[in-house]
Amino acid sequence: MENLDPISFEILKNSLISIAEDMGVVLRKSSFSPNIKERRDYSCALFNKSGQLVAQAEHIPVHLGAMPHSVQAVQKEFKDDLAEGDDIIINDPYRGGTHLPDITMVSPMFFKEKLVGFAANRAHHSDVGGVAPGSMSALSRDVNQEGIRITPIKIWTGGKPNRQILDFVLSNVRTPDERLGDLRAQRAANLVGAKRLGELLKKSRASTVESGMDQLIDYSEELMLKKIRELPRKSSSAVDYLDDDGFGATDIPVRVKVTINQQSIAFEFSGSAKQVQGPLNAVYSVTLSAVYYVVRCVTDPSIPANAGCFKPIQVTAPSGTIVNAEPPAPVAGGNVETSTRIVDVTLKAFSSIIPERVCAACQGTMNNVTIGGIDPRTGKYFTYYETIAGGFGARYSKDGVDGIHSHMTNTLNTPIEALESAYPLRVKKYELVRGSGGRGKFRGGLGIRRDTEVLAERSTISLMGERQRHRPWGLSRGKSGSPGAYAIVRGNRITGLSSKTTLSANGGDVLTVITPGGGGYGAPGRRTSERVGQDRVDGKA
């Protein structure tokens, strides 16, 4: 294998990364699920022929460590039985997926009839069947209740849709029309990836591009090792808790021990809770994603994300635990909630080693809201899914940001004017919650209150959230942020709701979601009077 000179390499590196980004543009602009098009809950990546991640676009972090598992599952399933024009889909969390709504499409790429790599993208679909619309029910007790499980299967073969399989998948979901549109968009994205890689291969020699891919992986590893060596060689442990699993288990511990070595960082999760009945379980690849996210944040995020970047990272999580679940444990919330707690606990461990690089706890939940039912205007099924931002944790030298998504997600909100025309819903209030940021020399960001009126009879609301008992913690004597809370208003009656629940709602019922504020940093008494004054006139504290 020849090595590229540093200049040709830089040029090739930029091309490969931009291919992954181009794929994202196509997916976003031509998809149908609000989750994909408005909220950007997707990721796109390129892999080499041995299934190693070469380039991943800056999409959402929760897919970071999980995509390679999908590609490996495809390789394992199909071995040499892959041809140009094949597109394989997967969503089974126990066969290379994360949670069921995330459907990954993997497409082998060929050049002159030889396999050169894979284009892959993962997108969160609005519904994949299961007990509740949106497939994010908090009350599932096993993965089969959460929706259709798709083990690696060719949905397009040689460029032609596999009609029977497509029909089979589509008849197991609530909004088949939208699913079909999204699958087409996912395929279009991979086609763009393959086309652009093809152009690159045509321009340079194939062997140059292939060895360039490997070199990119080595390059990231080398940079990551440099960054690791700059960190103090220390070890630190931390524990944080999930509130509950919706089935009676409460104060569920997630434990980590972080050890920074000369050439690696080890993350050891033993002592974390056994897997739970409710859907808070994370599969191993989700835990990897969370750890990788933290590592990128505290080292150097400009190191290209690929297999090499993560080679020096060792993650051990005992199987059968909440951070490495085994079938048939339900997992819908592992991806969104537990992943976030894994980030929190890992940052907490790092806080005693590199306090200036971390932040106090952010809201620590995604506040998953799903509302589904029959739209009285059309007589058709609708499924609306939204995650609601909260406070960002305060930092060593600045306040946390108000009303913003943190850590494992960065999905956009659905514009109110768009959602009111698309769904039988009406938003009554969308505002920052005064005083919700944890006090401190630097205060935590504020949480959000969002009130949504349901306009369809017999709708189903599913809620899944966290940080309603265990508040987002502060650092260095900073105070905790305020907890989240959910409630429903029926007529004049307000009923508090638990953080994981599914309920039915009728026209006129109003769902209130209050999201947690971020933790503070430093003693509150040391806050400057200028900052105190600003917050007062702005009604923020």
Added chain:
Amino acid sequence: MVATNTIRIGIDIGGTFTDLVAADEKRGVWKIKVLTTPTDPSVGALDAVRRLLEKEEVDSGLVRVVIHATTLASNALLTGNIPRAALITTSGFRDVLEIGRQNRPELYNLQVERLPPLVPRRYRFEVRERITYDGRILEPLDTSQATQVARRIRRLGIGTVALCLLHSYANPRHEKKLGKIFRREHPSAKLSLSSELLPEFREYERTSTTVVNACLQPLFSDYLEKLEHGLEKLGVHAPLFVMQSNSGTVLSRQAALEPARLIESGPVAGAVASKFYSRGSQSIVSLDVGGTTSKAGVWSGHGFEVTNEYEVGGRLHGTRRVEGSGYPVRFPVLDLVEVGIGGGSVAWVDDARVLHVGPQSAGALPGPACYGKGGMLPTLTDASLVLGRLSSSLLLGGDLRLSPRLAYRAVAERVAKPLRMNVINGAIGVLRIAVARIAEALRAATVEKGLDPREMVLVAFGGAGPMFACEVAEQLEMERVVVPPAAGLLSSLGLLLAEPLHDSVQTVLRDAESASVKELEKIFRGMKERARGLLGREGVEEKDVTYQRFLDMRYQGQSYELSVPLRNGIITGKVVRSAVRDFHQRHQTQYGYSQSDRSVEIVNVRSYCRGKAGTVSGVTGIFAREKGPVMRRRVWFMGGRGIGCQVFQRNSLFPGSKGKGPCVIEDYDSTLVIPPRARYVVDRNGSVSIAI
């Protein structure tokens, strides 16, 4: 030179220099460059005009029009140097402006911040009212509360107010009523109504656009008034126009009401000129390489590509704008794909011994190492000097002497040594990476939109554009490059060539099959009336008005729209059906698939109304035609070869002059490098046209 005919003046105020270009119809051209006066940019602009009138003895009475571009808007927004403004929203939604789309601009940065909201929470007020998505009034406007809010704002001494209520695009009645209340209670306040500025759905983007406008209104009305007044005092009684981001001009009085339309006026003007100098080409890519960035725009057939996803002050990630990193302004902006590569881009070697160029820039101070102003870091300019592509004496007409020694040292120390190569190879590395990245921007502007660059002409300008254009073109297999005269001044030249243009939008959100053609026709007619009114005041005659209509469409359930042009004439079912067919076609081109079985939704109705303004017939006489010395020097090209080349002076070339590469053509503010095998000819506009 004494002009005997009417004169047009273009003034482009940039960060460092204010450029004035004037032309009469006999092809006399004047150029004046003065320093920008940041505290009051009108001072520098008027100074340039005074010089034109006094030193060049131009008769002020002959000036027929003054056209202006300025970076005032983006500077003010990014430095926070803006007046206090207030925002009025529907009750429960005053934080929409701050929460935005709830995302963060950087994923892996725990120190992440948002740009501060342009209106702090203390000045955001709510009024009780509610309208539904289909324009029904659910809750009437609480007028007594609105009155109190207006009084409160008056008492606070806030002089500019943004009004943005939910769903006002579907029914503007409450916003209009609110406007009336403000005019009664706080008559001196400047008002920006979202339903008048941008009746388009998506509340955050509309609110942001309205707020940006409100913040700029007081600045621009003062500034433009001062400029007009100053021109009057100099005896210039011509109308003042301002360049808009949409690539057309607008009369200053209207510009002062909608200043959020003016933000990208400078860069856009350059693209307009590039179209002119490529006359005859049906599709062109404009490439503007400046000190810190390169910008690529595309003209294909009917007009420039425009974007509706613009953010002021947004950051770049490769060739993409980072969403949520700036303040969204949803007026159409000529789509310039940008990449952080320019003459001042710094070359650096990372920990793994890989060479990078940019996005850091040495700026004007300390500038590239070769400027000798204390800069130690090697830049693209330094590499070009090392490679003989740039002359040490010619930049800015010889005002600035470049030091090859300092350039050589910087490249040697910071590039060649860590890479263990010789200095020439290090400098060629910098060049190759820069060319590849600029090519990446061009690719994003063309291939990603389904356009084939091989069929397009590259028009290169800006201080550094001509130096790299031929090699960028080679990367994309483009066959023709055009370098206009005075490539470094093209933005101000573009001002002389721009025409009035007014765009309008209205969200309708209707199924294409059931949409009422009568309703569409009525909306279009309303837009036309309004634009005609504006054009009339701008002195455009009825016969000189052209009108383009578009429907923004998407498949039912999608979130992004494609603009489809409509045929002329009354809107009928047939016209809409043919637009739907075009939509499927466009979707196929852009995204690689279409779905003819799916229903199509009309999201927005959009129109552009353009006035022919009798622009100058050409700006060619820029150069005194004199024989220049022909020199020789060694120049290195991408392939790594150093070749002895002839070096010509641009002003020694005449229309019809021709030759072949390798050679260098030096202008007073830019340098054109022509690689081996390429052939060039000077056309009658004075542009150098190169066949790669």
